[in-house]
Amino acid sequence: MTMPDLFTPLKIGRLTLPNRIVMAPMTRNRAPETIANALMAEYYAQRASAGLIISEGSQISPTAVGYPATPGIHSPEQIAGWRLVTDAVHAKGGRIFLQLWHCGRISHPDLIAGAQPVSSSAVKPQTKVITWQGPKDAVTPHALSREEIATIVADYAQAAKNALAAGFDGVEIHAANGYLIDQFLRDGVNRRNDEYGGSVANRCRFLLQVTQAVVDAVGADRVGVRLSPWQPFNDMADSNPQALFCHAVEALNPFGLAYLHITEMGRENPGAAGPDFDPMEFRRRWKGLLITNAGYAKARAQAALASGLADAIAFGVPFIANPDLVERFRGNHPLNAADPRTFYTGGARGYLDYPTLNHGEDRADR
Numbered sequence: 001m002t003m004p005d006l007f008t009p010l011k012i013g014r015l016t017l018p019n020r021i022v023m024a025p026m027t028r029n030r031a032p033e034t035i036a037n038a039l040m041a042e043y044y045a046q047r048a049s050a051g052l053i054i055s056e057g058s059q060i061s062p063t064a065v066g067y068p069a070t071p072g073i074h075s076p077e078q079i080a081g082w083r084l085v086t087d088a089v090h091a092k093g094g095r096i097f098l099q100l101w102h103c104g105r106i107s108h109p110d111l112i113a114g115a116q117p118v119s120s121s122a123v124k125p126q127t128k129v130i131t132w133q134g135p136k137d138a139v140t141p142h143a144l145s146r147e148e149i150a151t152i153v154a155d156y157a158q159a160a161k162n163a164l165a166a167g168f169d170g171v172e173i174h175a176a177n178g179y180l181i182d183q184f185l186r187d188g189v190n191r192r193n194d195e196y197g198g199s200v201a202n203r204c205r206f207l208l209q210v211t212q213a214v215v216d217a218v219g220a221d222r223v224g225v226r227l228s229p230w231q232p233f234n235d236m237a238d239s240n241p242q243a244l245f246c247h248a249v250e251a252l253n254p255f256g257l258a259y260l261h262i263t264e265m266g267r268e269n270p271g272a273a274g275p276d277f278d279p280m281e282f283r284r285r286w287k288g289l290l291i292t293n294a295g296y297a298k299a300r301a302q303a304a305l306a307s308g309l310a311d312a313i314a315f316g317v318p319f320i321a322n323p324d325l326v327e328r329f330r331g332n333h334p335l336n337a338a339d340p341r342t343f344y345t346g347g348a349r350g351y352l353d354y355p356t357l358n359h360g361e362d363r364a365d366r
């Protein structure tokens with residue numbers, strides 16, 4: 001049997017990806033009214049040769065917001081805005097999932113009409129949050145009641161239905177990077193003593209309830225989950241991430257999801273978010289398709305596929321700077337460098353203007 005490589009097709013749920021080069025979800029703050037728009041449609045369409053595009057995080061409700069100018073998926077106008085994006089990607093032959101996002105305590109009253117941000121527990125993140133006026137100190141969040149948790153679970157299900165109504169091929173539940181679901185998972189934040197806190201099983205309960213609701217809403221073959229076991233970003237840590245995330249992965253198995261998406265972010269700084277461990281632990285436990293991510297270039301991605309660590313690789317920053325990343329990998333062409341100064345600034349610059357091999361200033365490699 002030949003080992004799969006980046007150009008071996010892959011069946012994910014109802015889709016057949018023509019390659020295993022996935023575009024990682026990336027917030028770009030180009031939706032000033034929280035509504036996806038023509039600018040975004042062009043950006044995603046430029047990247048439609050990806051095996052699968054995972055959209056930037058998109059708010060499931062008006063109080064899920066954590067940053068200025070990020071899109072939502074809870075109003076008719078937002079559904080119509082995203083329809084521009086999905087139509088443009090599909091017209092170019094691409095496939096796109098929407099990332100469902102609730103930021104929890106990584107928010108600010110300025111962003112959510114004066115409301116208090118929410119979390120598993122009333123633990124203030126030791127970090128700044130970004131508002132329209134610039135970075136501000138985070139505030140102490142309100143610890144969600146059981147009734148409020150049930151409402152948010154229902155919001156996830158409705159947002160998933162909205163994503164399908166907007167033409168997405170599926171959804172990814174954002175349970176990574178210190179946002180609301182992760183704030184339930186890890187005991188650096190979660191201090192609850194009800195059925196949502198304490199034991200590893202209890203801390204996984206919110207994730208599993210959200211997953212069940214989203215699966216019931218749109219079908220397991222249209223649902224992926226993203227986890228970040230090593231990620232210290234957003235003031236996150238856990239006393240035993242290996243036990244926690246291995247339990248989460250085994251508890252997700254019975255759903256028969258389209259995929260599990262692990263980001264290895266944080267592994268470059270081992271121990272920052274808790275004791276380090278081997279990512280192969282997930283491959284051993286997870287019975288479905290596995291996407292991995294963070295810091296991959298072509299050679300290491302091919303090695304990860306060959307070793308069986310993952311079935312596909314998600315690329316973030318390389319896709320910002322190289323709309324034709326797939327073509328560049330295929331031909332071993334050099335990559336454009338990304339400019340981090342324009343990641344979050346809004347507008348077309350640093351968004352739509354990275355050159356492709358055929359139309360750019362970078363023809364010297366030919």
Ligand SMILES: Cc1cc2nc3c(=O)[nH]c(=O)nc-3n(C[C@H](O)[C@H](O)[C@H](O)COP(=O)(O)O)c2cc1C
Nearest residue numbers: 024025026027056057263294295296315316317343
């Ligand atoms: C500008 C930017 C925005 C990001 N926004 C998100 C996001 O909305 N959701 C998410 O899960 N990860 C987000 N990430 C993390 C990326 O998905 C990815 O995990 C990270 O960039 C590491 O992969 P890379 O080394 O291939 O870039 C973001 C990263 C960048 C650079």
